[in-house]
Amino acid sequence: MNRQDDLAAEGEPEQEFNPGIAGRMPRKTAAGGALIRDRDGRILFLEPTYKPTLDIPGGIVEMNESPYEACCREVREEIGLVLEIGRLLVVDWVPASGLWSDSLAFVFDGGVLDGDTLTLDPTEARAHHFLTLPEAAPRLRPSMTRRLTLAEQALTTGIPAYADFGRPV
Incomplete structure (x- = not known):
């Protein structure tokens, strides 16, 4: 079945019990991101053009797009590869900050690259690096370091993690 068939099987949408609610x-x-590694287990980090910290490939979920679909799309757009994105590793709630509303960050297993050539989108990233988490940590927000630590643990244990701002619950 496809999404349209699934929606049709749900029946008519609920009516609002309180108009306008x-x-x-x-x-x-x-957002959906991919934890992509090289053969040595180092993580693929991008230097985004729009913020000062490193990030993993991925991005914001568009209207009527799942976090998994967003992850696949953003990986393709940002690094020019169509990867088989694997299982969920982490769901992390991120509190509102400044102009940004609170959000949910999903991290999926992006697999291991074996000599693949990346084609960076120059509007998204100026460079890429394969780094261990300790090597990358000085260039990450603390919450991202915590989130990726949980993602690496989930790779090992096979158990996805839920976190509040990178801290396991």
């Missing part, structure tokens, strides 16, 4: 409900953003 749906428009007043809070909205969260979501």
Whole structure:
């Protein structure tokens, strides 16, 4: 089945029990990222053009797109590879900060690259690096370091993690 068939099987959408309430409900953003490694276990980090810290390939979920679909799309756009994105490693709630609303960050297993040539989108990333987490940590936000630590643990244990701002719950 496809998504349209699944939606049709759900039946008619619920009616609002209180007119206008749906428009007043809070909205969260979501992002999907891939933990991609090289044969030595180092993580692929990008130097984004739009922020000062390193990041993993991935990005914001678009309207009516799942976090997994966003991860696949963003990996393709940012590094020019169509990868088989694997299982969920981490879901992390990120609190609101400044102009940004709170969000959910999903990290998926991006697998291991074996000599693949990356083609960076110059509007998204100026460079890439394969680094261990301790090597990358000085150039990451602390919450990202915590989130990726949980992702590496999930690779080993096979158990996905839920976190609040990178701290396991």
